[in-house]
Amino acid sequence: MAQKPEDDDKVRLDKWLWAARFYKTRALAKAAIESGKVHCRGERCKPGKEPRVGDEFVLRTGFDERTIVVKALSVVRRGAPEAQALYEETAQSIARREQAAALRKAGALGVTTDGRPTKKQRRQLHQFHDASN
Numbered sequence: 001m002a003q004k005p006e007d008d009d010k011v012r013l014d015k016w017l018w019a020a021r022f023y024k025t026r027a028l029a030k031a032a033i034e035s036g037k038v039h040c041r042g043e044r045c046k047p048g049k050e051p052r053v054g055d056e057f058v059l060r061t062g063f064d065e066r067t068i069v070v071k072a073l074s075v076v077r078r079g080a081p082e083a084q085a086l087y088e089e090t091a092q093s094i095a096r097r098e099q100a101a102a103l104r105k106a107g108a109l110g111v112t113t114d115g116r117p118t119k120k121q122r123r124q125l126h127q128f129h130d131a132s133n
Contacts, residue, residue, distance in 0.1 A: 011075050013038070014047040019074045021083040022059060037061070056090075063100065067093035 014029040023029040030047045032038055038045050039058040055070045068087040
């Protein structure tokens with residue numbers, strides 16, 4: 001069943017997220033929506049919700065949380081440049097993501113280990129924990 005261009009105003013949220021390349025498959029988009037990782041106006045969405053131009057969605061993927069505004073609707077998955085034209089990420093969202101990434105990177109740099117502790121080091125750890133109790 002081929003969709004006509006005038007049917008683009010009736011698009012499911014899971015299909016739009018897939019077309020906008022937030023998720024690799026519609027099944028993954030649907031699962032993310034159902035598990036509460038997609039919010040519209042502070043409320044959880046359903047996969048069948050019809051997004052409108054101007055709607056604001058909050059998407060959580062991994063460590064990141066994006067706030068996007070719908071600029072156009074599409075039911076067809078195309079190349080990345082065309083998919084990026086379907087939405088716009090808010091400036092606050094970009095700043096929050098960059099700040100969170102910098103904090104994660106800084107935190108990871110502070111922790112350096114030589115791998116698993118040796119048997120002697122484990123004994124010392126246990127003695128230290130037992131002494132502090």
